[in-house]
Amino acid sequence: MLANFPFIAVGIIAIAGIVTMLLRVNIIRIIMGLTLLEAAGNFLLVAIGYRHNSIAPIFTSAPEEKIRPPAEMVLPTVQAMTLTSIVIGVATLALLLSFVMAIYRDYGTLDCRSIRKLQG
């Protein structure tokens, strides 16, 4: 049960993000929901790589007995993936928020029900 706790948390965060995105009308809050979903994705990645009682995957900081197999380090691949996805997330967030700024300047609203000049 305790081992599954991170995954349950992932589910809760993801659902919170989806619900935020669907139920809020302010476009900045929708973007907040998006970041919640992204946090869930990153959390899932890190949780997958975690191993109980293991050390950080840094070669020179490993004690002598832990280098030999079976190695007891957490998976470094998923951490690299998480980092990449955070970088992408930052870029997305910057892009989306600049879009929101431009829209606010021209439309004067952040309500997504009013941002619908393109329809039909």
Next chain:
Amino acid sequence: MSKIVRSAADLLYPFILTFGFYIVVHGHLTAGGGFQGGAVIATGIALMFGANRYKVISQQIRGKMLRTCEAVGLIMFIIIGLCALIDGKSFLYNWLANADWLFGHPVTYGSNTGDLYTAGIIPILNIAIGIEVLGGLSLIILYMLSGVSEE
């Protein structure tokens, strides 16, 4: 912003930059690296943007310079990656590892504090990414602030 804020920001600014550069350069030894360090540096620049008036600060930290940083960092990354092709190795092959110059010193086994001059091209790539990220993120902040100040 008030004078207190400006003074405090001026005081903190070099320390934030130093810390950012530390993270960039030690990316191959500790947690961190180009992106994180670049982000830390960008927070320092964001602090300066926040503390000073936009008109004043955009004279000191110019968008043109930041854009050059961004382009130079990325080109440096790709060029270093392509250097390996000359020797018939793959793109991004670590051609500097164990070469005994610059960052090419071999890694000592066992538990140690780590040597800065190891890991081949990885620190150089970290520095390239650091330059790129500090340019890119600061540019984003600069543009967003320029959008705000128009109103």
Next chain:
Amino acid sequence: MNLDSLVKHSPALVVALPLLLAFSTPLWSRFNKQLRNIWVVAGMCMTTLLGLFMAYNVLRYGPITYVFGASDPTQTIPHDSGGIPIRIIFNVDAMSAFMVIIIAIVGLATTIYARPSELRRKGLNSFYALLMLLIAGVLGLVCTGDLFNMFVFFEISSLAGAALVAYRIDKGIAVEAGLKYALISTVGGLFFLIAVALLYGQYGSLNIAVIAKMMQFTRLDRFALVFITVPLAMKAGAVPMHMWTPDAYSRAPSSITAFLVVSSQASLYALFRILFTLYNVTLDCRTFGWIIIILGVLSMFIGVTMALPQKTVKRLMAYHAISQTGYMLLGVGVGLATLCDQDKGGAFDVCGRTAMVGGVFHIINHAMYKGLLFLTAGAVIHRTGVRNLEELGGLGHSMKLTMVFFIIGALSIAGIPPFNGFASKILIYESVFMFSPYLAIIAILVSILTLASFVKVFHSMFMGPKLPKFAEVKDAPTPMMFGMGLLAVMIVIGGLFPTIVTENIVEPAVTALTNQSAYIRTIFILP
């Protein structure tokens, strides 16, 4: 560097070159704007040549694998890794080569086309940088053999595409389109990421071939399949997730729209790659095949019926892009539905394979003619400044060559012989008719409606008396003509000699797609 090593390194170079172009463009413009334009076009020509060269080698001599960061690019499994590939691997097989050909041709046409249409505006540096980034992202998406890498390139192409959609602010309307596109494709990308995490958690690898080899289709795999395929179908523009498509396509600059079509096709490629290479026969072929078929039929029908009452020219064409995507989904869906019945004389042999050939053939045809149509619409908008069909008219008097190009594209999309649209559509009709006659009837009906709506566009843009409002209008500038002409020539060649295209490019692509073990064998070199 001799030719052999160029072949060996081509998968990395074909992505690195546009990236280098993207980042060096702002530096060039410091010195001279003209020099920057020449630099971009010359670099894109190089990329196109390299892409075609790589595709030729793949189709002639078999797949090329490229291992990043290894001492030998072809050594997929390092000696000390215990028999699993650990690095990022690009795996360019015939299907990837097929997509690379499309991207190379349309990318060149749009890059040449873009210059006159964007010359009046500021920020051409970022425009070129983003366009090159988009091209690099799409090229990476079709070349990669690594799931996480695929996600990264997916996001790169989404972000660059969204930024380009919003590039002409257009009183905020283009930004609105960009926001919708960016938001929905990011959400899709996050689900893709979650699916990759699920697969990595199970199989401990990110390489498509490794996962395909171990695939068991457990419950978690089903979740992963849904999380990957639905966002990819969304990005390809399948109904009912198509609503961003008309918004984004109608507001983007026309050259970008033409390339966004290719970007959508690349997502379609990723969808097929996941379905056929990653899962293949382990999944329940009939069920998932029918899901794809239903998505395809819905896209076809709703896309074309929504297109008919549209008032603006690019929005109408965008709905047609959805409708044509439906054909590809239908053809390949029939292939997937019959995939489990691969014996001699089985359903796959009888109709599934031909349907897949038709569906995949339609990808290249659609990229060419829809690209051409968007480019002609862009030329008209460039010269007149009007995008509403109500206000246009009589342009056939002044824009003769554009009209000829439009006719070629319109006849091709409507499936009128002897253009290429007909060649792929007849393959789809006849094979789908053997699978299920009703689907074929719907497909033919959709084709008729397509013709009807393009008659409307043709009439209201080019026919009628010369309007005084457009008395000053000249034909499109030469670079635009060159971009459109390139695609038009490809359409005519594909229409007159369909066998050359199918036998040399499409058939190997379909074989590469359905033959999972061949894909696995490129990574695991069996004795």
Next chain:
Amino acid sequence: MLILMTQLDTGFGVWDPLVWLAALAVAIILGFIIRSFGVKDYKKGTDQTLPFLSGDKQENVEYIHIRASNLYWGYLDALKGYYSRLIPLHTGIVTDYLLWLFGTMAAAMIIGLLA
């Protein structure tokens, strides 16, 4: 030989653009032959070249041109029930787009898990 090169086998029949083009050429020639039997009293530069619109004089060029919305109004009117349901679905609201995405994902998940 050239004919064989362009033949596309559909598994049901064949499609050959060159044969089709040859047939088209024959049809066009036939058309021209039939056309040449017609009366030859067309004269350039006279009133004959002007468009005839129910006896009205052609005055305003803007007015003559048939606009896009005048096309297919019968079709659109006949399918009013369909279009009045379909077009409002394309609301243009970004949350609706997301809802369709999540809805499709949920539907696919239910079908995929049950199958």
